[in-house]
Amino acid sequence: MDKLNSYKLGPDQNGRFGIFGGRFVAETLMPLILDLEKSYQQAKEDDSFISELAYLNKYYTGRPSPLYFAERLTDYLKTAKIYFKRDELNHTGSHKINNCLGQILLAKRMGKTRIIAETGAGQHGVAVATVSARFGLPCVIYMGAKDIERQKPNVFRMKLLGAKVVPVRSGNATLKDAMNEALRDWVANVNDTFYIIGTVAGPHPYPEMVRDFQSIIGKETKEQILDQEGRLPDQLIACIGGGSNAMGLFYPFLDDINVKITGIEAGGMGLQGDKHCASLTAGRPGVLHGNRTYLLQDDEGQIIEGHSISAGLDYPGIGPEHAWLKESGRVQYVAITDSEAVEAFKICTKTEGIIPALEPSHAIAHLINIAPNLSKNDLVVMNLCGRGDKDIFTIAEHLNMEI
Amino acid sequence: MTVRIDNCFETLKLTNKKALIAFLTAGDPNYNLSLELIKSLPEAGADIIEIGMPFSDPMADGPSIQASSLRAINSGHKMEKTFEMIESFRKDNSHTPIILMGYFNPIYNYGVNSFIKKIIDIEVDGVIVVDLPPEEDNELCDALEIADLSFIRLVTPTTNSDRLNKILQKTSGFLYYVSIAGITGSKRPEMNEVETAVKEIKTKTNIPIGVGFGIRTKDDIERIGTFADGVIVGSVLVDIIKNNENESAIKDKIVKKVREFASAV
Numbered sequence: 259m260d261k262l263n264s265y266k267l268g269p270d271q272n273g274r275f276g277i278f279g280g281r282f283v284a285e286t287l288m289p290l291i292l293d294l295e296k297s298y299q300q301a302k303e304d305d306s307f308i309s310e311l312a313y314l315n316k317y318y319t320g321r322p323s324p325l326y327f328a329e330r331l332t333d334y335l336k337t338a339k340i341y342f343k344r345d346e347l348n349h350t351g352s353h354k355i356n357n358c359l360g361q362i363l364l365a366k367r368m369g370k371t372r373i374i375a376e377t378g379a380g381q382h383g384v385a386v387a388t389v390s391a392r393f394g395l396p397c398v399i400y401m402g403a404k405d406i407e408r409q410k411p412n413v414f415r416m417k418l419l420g421a422k423v424v425p426v427r428s429g430n431a432t433l434k435d436a437m438n439e440a441l442r443d444w445v446a447n448v449n450d451t452f453y454i455i456g457t458v459a460g461p462h463p464y465p466e467m468v469r470d471f472q473s474i475i476g477k478e479t480k481e482q483i484l485d486q487e488g489r490l491p492d493q494l495i496a497c498i499g500g501g502s503n504a505m506g507l508f509y510p511f512l513d514d515i516n517v518k519i520t521g522i523e524a525g526g527m528g529l530q531g532d533k534h535c536a537s538l539t540a541g542r543p544g545v546l547h548g549n550r551t552y553l554l555q556d557d558e559g560q561i562i563e564g565h566s567i568s569a570g571l572d573y574p575g576i577g578p579e580h581a582w583l584k585e586s587g588r589v590q591y592v593a594i595t596d597s598e599a600v601e602a603f604k605i606c607t608k609t610e611g612i613i614p615a616l617e618p619s620h621a622i623a624h625l626i627n628i629a630p631n632l633s634k635n636d637l638v639v640m641n642l643c644g645r646g647d648k649d650i651f652t653i654a655e656h657l658n659m660e661i
Numbered sequence: 662m663t664v665r666i667d668n669c670f671e672t673l674k675l676t677n678k679k680a681l682i683a684f685l686t687a688g689d690p691n692y693n694l695s696l697e698l699i700k701s702l703p704e705a706g707a708d709i710i711e712i713g714m715p716f717s718d719p720m721a722d723g724p725s726i727q728a729s730s731l732r733a734i735n736s737g738h739k740m741e742k743t744f745e746m747i748e749s750f751r752k753d754n755s756h757t758p759i760i761l762m763g764y765f766n767p768i769y770n771y772g773v774n775s776f777i778k779k780i781i782d783i784e785v786d787g788v789i790v791v792d793l794p795p796e797e798d799n800e801l802c803d804a805l806e807i808a809d810l811s812f813i814r815l816v817t818p819t820t821n822s823d824r825l826n827k828i829l830q831k832t833s834g835f836l837y838y839v840s841i842a843g844i845t846g847s848k849r850p851e852m853n854e855v856e857t858a859v860k861e862i863k864t865k866t867n868i869p870i871g872v873g874f875g876i877r878t879k880d881d882i883e884r885i886g887t888f889a890d891g892v893i894v895g896s897v898l899v900d901i902i903k904n905n906e907n908e909s910a911i912k913d914k915i916v917k918k919v920r921e922f923a924s925a926v
């Protein structure tokens with residue numbers, strides 16, 4: 259692949275991936291994100307930053323995560339050879355820690371003394387609270403009041419870790435409102451505060467920075483599959499909320515054009531009404547939270563609250579790089595419904611003895627759907643980006659069972 | 662038109678007065694009352710009217726204006742209705758400048774070109790878009806300039822001198838100095854700091870400067886009038902809508918508040 263045709267060149271110096279991305283923030287924040295961009299560009303070239311992050315990834319998170327041949331699921335589906343990238347084994351139980359470690363090291367480098375973050379399901383909030391405890395920085399987590407109700411175990415974990423969890427009641431009281439509130443906090447605390455965004459969204463440089471920190475998933479996968487199978491996979495599959503675990507897996511493979519790549523959005527109760535979170539498959543371009551991207555919005559450009567059984571996918575936007583990858587045709591995006599995800603959750607649990615989070619259960623469901631069309635010789639890698647302990651209450655409710 | 666705003670500041674200058682710029686959200690709490698409120702502002706003493714275009718995710722706004730936006734959206738307000746209101750207002754008022762303020766998504770969704778065509782048509786004078794910093798405002802700003810409409814840019818306590826020069830290049834009508842690092846209606850500004858900042862900006866430009874965000878009292882308005890060219894009040898007005906059920910009480914109280922403020926500039 260020659261340089262000009264590479265899919266890995268974005269973003270440009272204005273933070274754009276094609277027309278997507280950018281820095282749509284209030285003037286108060288502009289100097290801060292420019293400063294962040296500069297600091298990040300320096301840090302990523304700095305050996306001491308790189309080696310400290312590598313050390314923490316290895317000894318704190320437990321990387322590299324295994325690339326695991328899911329033999330029983332493969333047998334069950336009678337299809338291609340299925341591999342799981344086991345990021346659910348990370349400390350804190352999901353891929354979110356990869357990004358949080360990178361950002362908190364940067365916060366420290368920049369001399370920031372206070373951490374803020376938004377969270378939906380609470381996985382990112384837990385990861386932020388964890389690294390804040392590890393580095394001794396106070397942290398404030400903004401979480402929609404509705405999500406606080408839905409995700410009690412994670413709220414408790416954050417509190418144990420010393421975080422202050424602030425319920426957000428504005429708007430619809432879910433993730434997008436939590437992000438608005440974190441941005442408002444940042445505008446009001448410009449000198450000491452570092453905002454750890456949890457996905458590949460937000461103003462430049464966040465989409466790039468979070469992608470880079472998550473790319474360790476794809477880099478490891480590439481080495482591991484070459485080591486275990488002697489060749490690249492035929493297909494990659496990952497679920498998409500804001501898109502960080504997916505970007506992390508996909509990015510190192512973008513220029514390997516024979517690798518088919520599919521991102522799985524939350525189809526909720528189906529794409530007909532508005533009970534879903536499929537911004538790419540059913541939304542339109544707009545501007546929210548600092549970037550231009552695909553959004554769920556009404557005819558007036560007001561943002562619509564989506565729905566997904568999985569709180570981690572319940573976001574009306576999507577990282578701008580995904581918007582660009584969709585339009586360029588390099589990555590396919592597909593929606594999976596709540597029910598399909600729950601069914602996949604059960605199959606994975608029973609066949610592999612692994613309880614997946616509801617988010618990657620969407621990716622497993624897609625795998626199940628396409629299984630009949632795959633050949634036995636195909637290699638497929640699915641990003642098992644989180645474990646399902648947090649979801650047992652939701653599953654019980656969906657199945658009408660008592661815990 | 663830029664000229665309506667320019668004339669406004671020049672006329673005030675002749676009598677050594679400053680501009681009172683009053684903000685209300687279009688459609689808050691409903692179309693009819695909102696229109697009535699806006700029509701009552703010039704008589705009460707507002708020199709310029711800033712009309713908020715409601716947005717579901719107003720990330721630079723505090724609880725007061727967030728709630729105001731939601732009230733408008735929940736009442737079924739739409740962009741076209743904002744335009745209708747302005748058309749109706751202009752039928753009996755051709756001199757008070759009107760500035761539309763909001764976030765980019767509803768404008769982008771409407772279509773930048775259609776939006777500009779429409780606001781020329783109904784005689785809007787300027788636009789403030791909170792989430793379009795100079796790095797991102799070309800697609801709107803250039804088209805506004807060609808149409809001779811003001812694009813009012815914001816300067817904040819975090820704006821350094823490099824950025825200030827950049828911002829000054831394309832702002833017209835007036836410059837909006839955000840008096841706090843924060844969201845609307847939150848902290849109270851530190852007046853000495855605001856004064857220093859505004860004086861510093863005045864060494865670089867002759868364009869009038871309006872100060873807003875967190876201004877709630879007559880005293881603050883009086884003080885700002887001693888060093889700036891205009892004062893913007895918003896949260897304190899929309900709070901009156903939140904705190905009162907009775908429509909005529911809302912109107913009376915807003916008119917009274919604006920009168921009180923006008924007497925201080």
Ligand SMILES: Cc1ncc(COP(=O)(O)O)c(C=O)c1O
Pocket residue numbers: 352353378379380381382456457458497498499500501502503504569570571615617618643644645
């Ligand atoms: C396990 C898990 N997977 C996926 C997501 C969605 O985020 P992203 O698309 O950024 O990976 C979340 C978010 O909370 C999560 O907890």
